[in-house]
Amino acid sequence: MKRIRNLILLLLGTACFPITLLAQEEPNNVVVMDDGFQDHFYEALKQKSIENYDKAIESLEKCQKIQPENPVVYFEFGKNYLAQKKYKDAYDNFEKVTQMDPNNRWAWVGMYDVCYDTHDYNQAIVIVQKLIEFKEDYKEDLTSLYMNTQQFDKALELINELNEKFGKSDKRELYKADILKDARFQSAEKNHLLEQIKKFPKEESNYISLIYLYSQSNQEEKAMEVAKKLEKEIPTSDWAQVSLFKFHLNNNDGDNAVKAMNLVLPSAKIDAKIKHRILNEFLIFTKNNPKYEPDLDKAIGYFDQDKDVKVAKEIGKFYYSKANWNKAVKYLEMHLKNNSEDVEAQQLLLQAHTETMQFPILIQKAEALIQLYPTQPQFYYYAGLGYNQTGNFKKAASVLENGVDFVIDDVALEINFNIQLGEAYNGLGDGKKKEKYFTKANDLITKQKK
Structure with missing residues (x-):
């Protein structure tokens, strides 16, 4: 029975403790001493498993008297105190384990858990930097901690490092978007993206991000340079056409704007919001350049299956608001061909006929x-x-x-x-x-x- 009990204890211990704590010596060199330690330790594990932490701690105190230099005891103290939210006691015991065995990753994790629960993010950064020596995955945690402590320059640098090494993640991209709302960090990001474009000239996303940043800071000429470079490196890029469309429109070059628009609107890669923005900009351009109205009509056809926005109707309402009744009639009728049940559009059309x-x-x-x-x-x-x-x-x-x-x-x-x-x-x-x-x-x- 005693041998079976010792085996159970060994299995429980292996499940609960780091291997480094339980396998410091080869099994043949271990001298088993029946000093009562195992009985108390087994009782501590049992009491902890039923969440009776005070009883578990009492048993661990008996273990401590018998083997005061055993790091396993202090590790278990830490876990029980953490479960009780006695954070200082938990931290002190985990820290004692790291002093006895600096390579015990789980004790460092325990300290990190305490810091995180108590929102001591600055100390958590110190501990996570140690954990990174064991496992690089902790750099993701470090990114979040930099964000929590508003160390945005360090966060941005680390995000870019992780993006390049492991690929982008949704969480990191959200962090990055938040950081780049502040103009102070945009210059460093622009330089980073320029370096990325040199290193990876066929990576479309870097061009897109840089075009966006230049546009946000009203550096339209630089945005256009990047768009042209993107078009040269990746001739099939639909995103290059988004920026080129805007450039041509600003230069009153309707023919080339139409060419760019007709590449963007049917593209499955471009977000619907961007397509709507392009159409709205072209609508305003067409108002002052009526010869492009047939191109506007063609563009509307790309939105026939759009369930969220009825484009022809919105254009009809645009002209209606400008008292351009004939154009309002034209586009409202275009909309009503496939949406005859739209009572609002019918009423607008009747009023437009009244006005004319x-x-x-x-x-x-x-x-x-x-x-x-x-x-x-x-x-x-x-x-x-x-x-x-x-x-x-x-x-x-x-x-x-x-x-x-x-x-x-x-x-x-x-x-x-x-x-x-x-x-x-x-x-x-x-x-x-x-x-x-x-x-x-x-x-x-x-x-x-x-």
């Missing part, structure tokens, strides 16, 4: 929409308005009276209905009803002002 006084078209579209959406009062209003403007007052009165009952909590629309009804009955020569509806409209306007 295309009343027969207005009547035709409004009547068709009444059939599809019989409870939408706006469509009755536009049909009635169109009939009034074409002199069909009887039809206007009929359609307006049918629609006004659907107006709910929309005072402005109710006022417009009453004005058009007054116009219709004025045209029909019914002075009484004319006065009725105009008076009602005036009352609503007065009430609205209050």
